Amino acid sequence: MTDMSASHTKRYATAGDYVQLLKPRIMMLVVFTAVSGLIAAVGVTGQSINPIMAAIATLSIALGSGAAGAINMWYDSDIDQIMTRTSTRPIPSGAVPREEALAMGLIMSGVSVMLMWLASNWLAAGLLAFSIFYYGVIYTMWLKRSTPQNIVIGGGAGAFPPVIGWAAVTGNTPLDAWILFAIIFFWTPPHFWALSLLAHGEYEKAGVPMLPVTHGAKTTRNQILLYTLLLVPLAMTPLLTGLGGWLYGAVAGVLGLAFLSYAVRVWRSHAGDKGAAPADMKLAKGMFLFSILYLFLVFAALIVEHAFGLYFPVKVF
Amino acid sequence: MTEPDNKYEGQFTAPYTPSAEEQLARRSRNRVLGFALATFVILVGVVTFIRLSSSDLSKSGFYYNFKDKAADEEMELPPGMDPDQAAPPPSLTPIEPEADEPRGEDL
Numbered sequence: 001m002t003d004m005s006a007s008h009t010k011r012y013a014t015a016g017d018y019v020q021l022l023k024p025r026i027m028m029l030v031v032f033t034a035v036s037g038l039i040a041a042v043g044v045t046g047q048s049i050n051p052i053m054a055a056i057a058t059l060s061i062a063l064g065s066g067a068a069g070a071i072n073m074w075y076d077s078d079i080d081q082i083m084t085r086t087s088t089r090p091i092p093s094g095a096v097p098r099e100e101a102l103a104m105g106l107i108m109s110g111v112s113v114m115l116m117w118l119a120s121n122w123l124a125a126g127l128l129a130f131s132i133f134y135y136g137v138i139y140t141m142w143l144k145r146s147t148p149q150n151i152v153i154g155g156g157a158g159a160f161p162p163v164i165g166w167a168a169v170t171g172n173t174p175l176d177a178w179i180l181f182a183i184i185f186f187w188t189p190p191h192f193w194a195l196s197l198l199a200h201g202e203y204e205k206a207g208v209p210m211l212p213v214t215h216g217a218k219t220t221r222n223q224i225l226l227y228t229l230l231l232v233p234l235a236m237t238p239l240l241t242g243l244g245g246w247l248y249g250a251v252a253g254v255l256g257l258a259f260l261s262y263a264v265r266v267w268r269s270h271a272g273d274k275g276a277a278p279a280d281m282k283l284a285k286g287m288f289l290f291s292i293l294y295l296f297l298v299f300a301a302l303i304v305e306h307a308f309g310l311y312f313p314v315k316v317f
Numbered sequence: 318m319t320e321p322d323n324k325y326e327g328q329f330t331a332p333y334t335p336s337a338e339e340q341l342a343r344r345s346r347n348r349v350l351g352f353a354l355a356t357f358v359i360l361v362g363v364v365t366f367i368r369l370s371s372s373d374l375s376k377s378g379f380y381y382n383f384k385d386k387a388a389d390e391e392m393e394l395p396p397g398m399d400p401d402q403a404a405p406p407p408s409l410t411p412i413e414p415e416a417d418e419p420r421g422e423d424l
Binding site for chain 2: 012013014015018052053056059111115117119146
């Protein structure tokens, strides 16, 4: 890797540049899903956690997410410089030296895991440490540049937060926590591949083997539909275990059908193909944006049910 | 005798003077770093306080417990005896300690 700062005009890093290193938008979704895991754990198991400890545990997860983001930006600075979408990030723009990003990532990793251990228990701290390792090393350093399944396997990193939140309250990770993990795990491929249909030219330029680059847009659209077909029924399983009630079921059901409708329309379109119509590309973008809304509302439904006493179980059997 | 002014000429580079823009950026970063460190110290302090105050040792009164814990625990009755038989007669009232008599808690 080369020194990115050399090719750019000298710019002095502000605090905002260091905040950008933490990938704040990803951090928000991570924190949100972690909080929903934490609240669902309290609601389902009846166990409690000191509110200040819960806040510190949530902060630890945010710090851990930021640490993983900084490590990712350190390692990917060479390809970030090539892609237009990422070329304005703090390292390729020359504001932050790569070594500083790495040091920041490593220090924050240690601090986040230590705080989590102090605020909750070793299991939550261990899961947090593993998720940072998963994103920073397994996904960023290994999978991302070596396999078109990078997003599928790497999605595990982003799926850990609700499990960590659950473990912070109860000290264990029962089936319900892993259902939340699975929802995010199966949500990640259609979410990210919808984006990669729009930006596969950039990934190709940078040499990242994203599915549309290696197998073409048609295969990607098939895979988007396949994973959405798996996700929609999976998102209804909380009704079977008692994790979600009527409200959750209604939200997950309606949004699931809408998500599936997007996936079918993208599957039938030519999004990502050479010379695809603007309407098709708009559809892929629409699906990408809707997928964010989907995850946000599904987890919000869980929070509302368990935090505001609106949980009414569905008697399935 | 005085040394010539140019004795060390060429041996040292001129000290680096950061520009106003760089100084501003440094100051902003240092402030955030200072705030982050202070927050970390406070958080560790708060966590330590909460953990110690809610620990099992504190809950059980491990350090200062003059209460006889055995009295709080329900006694196992002998076979054939029901709780009514084991209860003290209703005419008995607990004896209040004398006002000037020192109590365990006051020791």
